Amino acid sequence: MSGVEHPYLGAVQARRDAGQIRHTVRKLNGTAVHDLRYSSPWPWMFAGVISLGMWASIAWLVRAAMG
DSSP: OTTOOOTTSOHHHHHHHHHHHHHHHHHHHHHHHHHHHTOOSHHHHHHHHHHHHHHHHHHHHHHHHHO
């Protein structure tokens, strides 16, 4: 059993993974700001309306159950 190596538990593999994550984050940071700057507000408005509707229906169900 001692001959089995776990690649995810080694320090060298952890350093490689951290380097890969840093590289990916740096790559995404250049595009994320540009994409978010021009994003549409409509998805946020739809999400807000759906959320308010769900909370209102839950409040209505609770009130109907109480009497």
